[in-house]
Amino acid sequence: MAKLPETARAALMFEYNEDLRVAEVGVPQPDPGALVVKVDITSVCGSDVHTWHGAVKPRVPIKPPLVLGHETVGTVVAIGVGADTDSTGNPIRIGDRVIWENAACRRCEACTVLHQPTLCFNRQVGMLHDATVYPYTAGGFAEYSYVWPNAGRVRVPDKLPSEYAAAGSCALRTVVNAFERVGRIDTTSRVVIQGAGPLGLFATALASRFNPRQLVVVGAPASRLEVAKQWGATDAISVEDYKSADDRVAVVEEITGGGADVLFEMSGARGAFAEGVRMAGIAGRYMVVGTLGGPAQEVEAMRVATRQLTIMGTMSAEIGSYQRALEFLAGGMETFDWNALFSDRRYSLAEATEALTSLETMQEIKPLVVPSV
Known part of the structure; x- marks a missing residue:
């Protein structure tokens, strides 16, 4: 030594x-x-x-x-x-x-x-x-x-190049853990991912492996949404084109036929969680990952009950998710x-x-x- x-x-x-x-x-x-x-x-x-x-x-x-x-x-x-x-x-x-x-x-x-x-x-x-x-x-x-x-x-x-592994050691391992906690995704699933940053893009790539019926990414800028499409997104909704939450919720409901079965909040944007609750379909599962700060958000609590939503959160990951992140990067x-x-x-x-x-x-x-x- x-x-x-x-x-x-x-x-x-x-x-x-x-x-x-x-x-x-x-x-x-x-x-x-x-x-x-x-x-x-x-x-x-x-x-x-x-x-x-x-x-x-x-x-x-x-x-x-x-x-x-x-x-x-x-x-x-x-x-x-x-x-x-x-x-x-x-x-x-x-x-x-x-x-x-x-x-x-x-x-x-x-x-x-x-x-x-x-x-x-x-x-x-x-x-x-x-x-x-x-x-x-x-x-x-x-x-x-x-x-x-x-x-x-x-x-x-x-x-595996070091830059890939570095990004996998936080962004991707967090996504891996979120997917393991959220439950089954299959070819019938309508998946919505809020955010087109590292978390959202890695989530798009991982979700695409399950070949869901719809894989919708909501975010910006256009260059990142283009990456999301290259990595498997079936639809991309720009927050620059659809500027209000009402508009974004409406287009998600139209694309998915009533709302998402599985939803991931990966953006941390102001109001994203409250908006995501509105994008969830009946019996939807909502995994909150990106919101780690910011002001309180006003949520339509009735929708959680009447649609029987399951809302989950995850924080970081254990070492097993790091290993699986490296395997996914190398295999992909x-x-x-x-x-x-x-x-x-x-x-x-x-x-x-x-x-x-x-x-x-x-x-x-x-x-x-x-x-x-």
């Missing part, structure tokens, strides 16, 4: 809403059960933007400076005692690429009684970790990062052009603020930060 440097560069968020600044932070040692990785690439997620703007602060006690970024692929450079296999039992060696989850405590009610570790209030989340406190570089906007001892981790298949490389998610640009650590802004302003679907640039 090569000797690790004492410090490394990271793009630090010192204050909310201010530009990230490159600074030196400590590099941890491989504690028992932990890994230290050299960051290959980190794709930017909406959660990074929300954290940057302080939206997480009221719900989670965090203290800057922070190393943002959590959709990360890293090359293993140090292996702690007992960390020589991944969560599927495959060996981990120096030079392997891995993705990993947030570390649940494994000893609270959510973890041990409810078997819902994604709801653990004691989770160790790298991008929310104070960078002045060991292990320092636990986020993705850094040259090195730390895989917590309790964090599940899986090796990235050799054939000949069917889906995953490169449609990315531009040709690669952002350096010094340009990390530009990457956040590019995602926020919808200039790119998945900006990529590469520390070696």
Whole structure:
């Protein structure tokens, strides 16, 4: 094992809403059960933007400076005692690429009684970790990062480019978990997906595998809806063309003949959940994924009862969904052009603020930060 440097560069968020600044932070040692990785690439997620703007602060006690970024692929450079296999039992060696989850405590009610570790209030989340406190570089906007001892981790298949695996480590694994929880989708299903961002597009690709009778995507801009069509959407509804919720609900009801059997809220847009309830058909199932903040929404509660709707939510995913996400990406490389998610640009650590802004302003679907640039 090569000797690790004492410090490394990271793009630090010192204050909310201010530009990230490159600074030196400590590099941890491989504690028992932990890994230290050299960051290959980190794709930017909406959660990074929300954290940057302080939206997480009221719900989670965090203290800057922070190393943002959590959709990360890293090359293993140090292996702690007992960390020589991944969560599927495959060996981990120096030079392997891995993705990993947030570390649940494994000893609270959510973890041990409810078997819902994604709801653990004691989770160790790298991008929310104070960078002045060991292990320092636990986020993705850094040259090195730390895989917590309790964090599940899986090796990235050799054939899979790192940018694909990075996007799979959050956006797609969340979609995989949502599909597993929502229940059966088949050739008779009328599916509606709200949102044409990374979550919505991955959901479109995954839903298309079930060959539903209708697969309707509601979102914008037109370029993203075109990707949705290429990935299996039978219909695309532009929120730029149908500007009111009433108009969008009407066209969904017309296309589906009365409403969706299965609906996914993947946009997080203001009012999206309330609108989705109106798009659901009788006995519809509604999976809420994208709405993680924003103001309260006024919902037609009577419709939930009179249509006997089932409303579900999901938060993040366990390591099994990460593994299945990688399998779906690798298996779909000949069917889906995953490169449609990315531009040709690669952002350096010094340009990390530009990457956040590019995602926020919808200039790119998945900006990529590469520390070696």
